[in-house]
Amino acid sequence: MRTRNTGPTRVGLFGILGSGNLGNDGSLDAVINYLRERHPAVELDFMCMGPDRVSAQYGAPATHLQWYEARGEAIRWLPGPVAKIIGRLLDPARTLAWVRRQDVVIVPGMGVLEATVPLRPWSFPYSLYWLSRLARLTGTRVALVSVGADFISQRVTRWLVTRAARLAHYRSYRDAHSRNAMWEMGIDSAADDVYPDLAFALPAPPAPAAGTGTVGVGVMDYHGDNDERAHGDELHRAYLGKVKGFVRWLTDNGRAVRLFTGDKADEPVVREILADGPADRISAASVSSLDELMREMAAVDAVVATRYHNVLCALKTCRPTVSIGYAAKNDVLMASMGLHEFVQQARSLDLDTLIAQFTELERRSAQLQRILAERNLETRQRLERQFAALSAALFPAPAAVEVR
Template sequence: MTAARVGVFGLLGSGNLGNDGSLEAVLGYLRAEHPDAVVDALCGGPEAVTTRFGIPAARMHWNRAEYRTASRAGAVAAKGLGKFVDVFRTAAWVRRHDVVIVPGMGVLEATLPLRPWGFPYSLFLLCASGRLLGTRVALVGVGAAPIGSRPTRALVRWSARLAAYRSYRDAPSRDAMREMGVDTSRDAVHPDLAFALPTPPASAPPNPPGPVCVGVMDFHGGNDDRARAEEIHRRYVDGMIRFVRALTVEGRPVRLLTGDDCDASVVTAILDAVDSPLVTAAEAASLADLMKELAAADTAVATRYHNLICALKVGTPTLALSYATKSDALMDRMGLGAYRHPAREVDAGRLLEQFRELERRSAELRRTLAERNRVAARQLQEQFTALTTALFPTAVHAYREAP
C-alpha cells in the first residue's frame, strides 16, 4: 500500500486571495480526511504556495514570461515554444499523481479578460493528460459562465468533458456547462469552497454609525467588453470615488479592501481623490485577513467575488457591485439578492440609496446571514464526503486504517 499522491492545480500563489483561499480550503480537507496523502502543486506562483502552505510546487508554464505581452519576434517564439514544452511538462506532472484537484476558482468562465491560449489551454492540457494517463482530475466547486469566444469555449468544454469529477459553486455555473454541451446530470452544486474556511471569532455588531468596508477591484469588464474596457474602468473608479466621498461627508470611516495585487491602483486613485483621514486601506494577505476586517465593519460594499464571500461568511450586511452571474447567484443564496448594483454602470447616487436601505435593515439581515451560513457549512461537508467517495480508491482507505 502507498499513500495517495495528490496534485493541486491552478493560478495559485499569483496574488489572487480568492484562488489561494480555495486552495486553503481543499488542503484543510485533505489534512483532516486524508492526512497520509502526499500533496504538491503545479501553479502560477510556486514560491508563494510553498512558503505559505508548506507543499512542494512547480511552475505551471515553462516560459517565465507567459503572462507578459509579447511584441518582439523572440518573445513570440518563446511563447510558442513554451506552449509545446508545456504539453510534456504537464503530462509528466500529472503522471506522478493518483488524483489532481483543481480547487474552486472561475476556471470555466471568462467573466474577466482571458485569452484562449492562456489558462484555458493549460487546463485542457491537464484534463487531457489525466484522461490519457489514468489520473483522476477533479474540478471541485468551480465557477463557469457562458463564453462568447469560440476557441476559449471549445477548450473549456473539452476540459470539463475530460475531467473525472465536476462540481460547481452555483447553479448558473452548472447550467452554463450544460448549455455548452457537457453532460452535467451527475454534477453537484455546493457553496463556494471559501465557506469552509475558519470564521474569525464572533464579536458584537458595531454601534452605528460604524466603519464601512469597501472592496474595490481593478475592473475593466469581461472578456466580451474589451472594446470598451477603459470606459468601463473609468466609470467604475469615478463611481467608487463619489460613493466613498459621500460617506466621508457624513463622517463615516471607510476601510478599502482588495482581493488581488492589481487592485492597488484603484485604492490609490480613491485615496488621492478623496484625500480624507477617514479613508484607510487594509493590507490583507489572505481571506482570513479580509474576514477579520469585514467582521469589524458595520456594513460592506464589495466588488470582487471573494470579498463578497468573506463579508457574507462573517455575517456583515453587504451590497454587491455585481459584474457577473456568480455574484448575483451568491447574493440570492445568502438572502441578500435585493442588494446589488451593476459594476459596469456605477451610479453613486443610486448606490448610496441602496446602501442606506441596507443599513436600515442591518439587524434583520445579520439574522438571515447567520442561518444561511449554517446551511452552507452543512452543504460543504456533503461536498467533501462526495469528493472522498469519488476520488480516493478503497486501497487508500485500507492504507489509512492499517495498524
C-alpha cells in the same frame, strides 16, 4: 502510462494559485484543510502560478504552470511573442511530466470554466485542457471541485474549457448557474452536483460586539468581461468614478472607510481612491489571505464590494453587503444568502441607487445579520456533503476481503 503507486496517494493541486488572487488561494486553503483533516497520509504536489510561495506555505514541491512565466529574466533576450510560442509548445510536455506523478489532481474552486474577466484562450484555458487530456492518457483522476462557470462566447476558449470539463473524472459547481452554463455549452451536467463555494469552508473570525462606524469598500481593477475588451478603459473610468463618488458620500456623512482588494492588480485602484479622499477618513487594508480579509471585514459595520470573493467574505462574516457585480455569479451568491435586492452591475453602476441601497442596508442591519447567520450554517452543512462526496469519488475505501 505511469506505474501504479503502492505508497501514499499522491494528490496534485492545479490552478492560478499563489499569484496574488485571494479568492483562488482561499479555495486552495479550504481543500488543503480538508485533505489534512480527512486524508492526512496523502502526499501533496502543486502546479501553479506562484510555486515558490505555495511551496513555502505548504511544505510540498511545486512546479510553475507556464514555462514562459517560469523563465522570466532568463529569456529576456527572446522577443516576447517568440518566447510565448515556445512556452506554449513546451507546456504540454511539462504538464505530462507533472501529472503522471499524481494519482489525483484537484482543481480547487476558482472560476476556471468562465471568462467573466478578460481572458485569452492560450492562457489558463489552454493549461486546463492539457491537464485533463494528459490525465486521461496517464490514468490520473482529475476533480473540478465547486468550480465556477459561465457561458463563453469566444469559440476557442469555449472549446478548450468544455473539453477539459468533459475529460474530468469528477465535477461539481459552486452554484446552479454554473451547472446550467455548462449544459448550455454542450456538457451533460445533469449528474453533476452543486455545492457552495469552497471559501465558505474556511473558519470565520468573531465579529465585534458593537458597531465601529466604519464601512468596508471592496474595489476591483474592473475593465469589463472578455467580450468588452474594446471598451475596457471606458468601463474602468466610469466604474472608478462612481466608486469614488460613493466613498466621498460616505465620508461626507460621517463614516470612516476601509478599502479592500482581492488581487494585487487592484492596488492601483486603492491608491487612486486614497489620493481622492480625506486621509483621516479613508484607510486601506493590507492582507495576504482570505483569513486576513475576513478578519478585516468582521471589524466593519457593512460592506460594498465588487470582487466575488470580497462579497463572499463579507457574507460569511455576516456583514450586511451590497454587491457591485461584474458577473452573474455575484447576483447568484447574493440571492443564495438572502440579499438579492442589494445588487448592482459594475458596468451600469448608478450612484443614487447605490446610496439608496446602502441606506436601506443600514436600516435593516440587525435583520440581515440574522438571515446571514442562518444561511451560513446551511452552507457549512452542504459543504460537509461536498467533502464526503469528494472522498467517495477520489479516495474510496479498500474493498473488504471476506475471510472463510
